Amino acid sequence: MVVTAANVADVTQVAKLLHGEENVVCADAGYTGVEKREEHAGRKVIWQIAARHSTYKKHGKRSILYKAIRKIEKAKAQVRAKVEHPFRVIKRQFGYEKVRFRGLAKNTAQMVTLFALSNLWMARRHLLASAGEVRV
Numbered sequence: 412m413v414v415t416a417a418n419v420a421d422v423t424q425v426a427k428l429l430h431g432e433e434n435v436v437c438a439d440a441g442y443t444g445v446e447k448r449e450e451h452a453g454r455k456v457i458w459q460i461a462a463r464h465s466t467y468k469k470h471g472k473r474s475i476l477y478k479a480i481r482k483i484e485k486a487k488a489q490v491r492a493k494v495e496h497p498f499r500v501i502k503r504q505f506g507y508e509k510v511r512f513r514g515l516a517k518n519t520a521q522m523v524t525l526f527a528l529s530n531l532w533m534a535r536r537h538l539l540a541s542a543g544e545v546r547v
Contacts, residue, residue, distance in 0.1 A: 412526065414519040426450050435459060437490045459487050500529040 413427045421441035425448075429436065437459040438445070445451060446458045462484055470477040501507045507525055510518045531538070 412519075412523060414515055414522050416515070422448070429454075429456075437487060437494075439491060459490070461487055461491070496533065497526055497529040500532050501525045504532055505529070 413424050415424060421438075422443070422445050425436075425438075425442065425445050433454075433456050435457045436445075438461070440461045440463045442460050443463065445460065446456075462480065467477055467480040467484075470480070505525060505528065510521075512518050512521065
């Protein structure tokens with residue numbers, strides 16, 4: 412996990428997020444153009460980056476090309492939705508909306524803790540079922 416200031420573009424942090432053995436990388440539209448950056452020129456990766464809405468909106472909603480692109484983007488979004496679920500848990504269940512500390516070190520520590528807790532929250536039914544009791 413990489414925590415940065417709000418004024419740092421997502422696309423500049425990709426090298427820190429990848430371990431080098433990926434075959435496919437799925438990302439939102441904030442990572443548009445990552446495959447063109449020189450630090451990723453030698454990677455043998457399939458980049459599944461979400462298209463910005465304006466790139467296919469120009470075709471018109473009734474065109475076949477528009478509908479085909481929408482289906483492709485829906486498939487990409489379904490993969491990304493699995494990664495977005497912990498963010499929902501952190502925001503809705505734990506009430507995390509804003510950073511509370513000054514400095515990246517403290518905020519990074521808080522984010523790591525929140526994501527660890529969200530993993531436990533999402534696995535709670537499985538964990539409680541193995542203990543013999545299920546409460547919601």
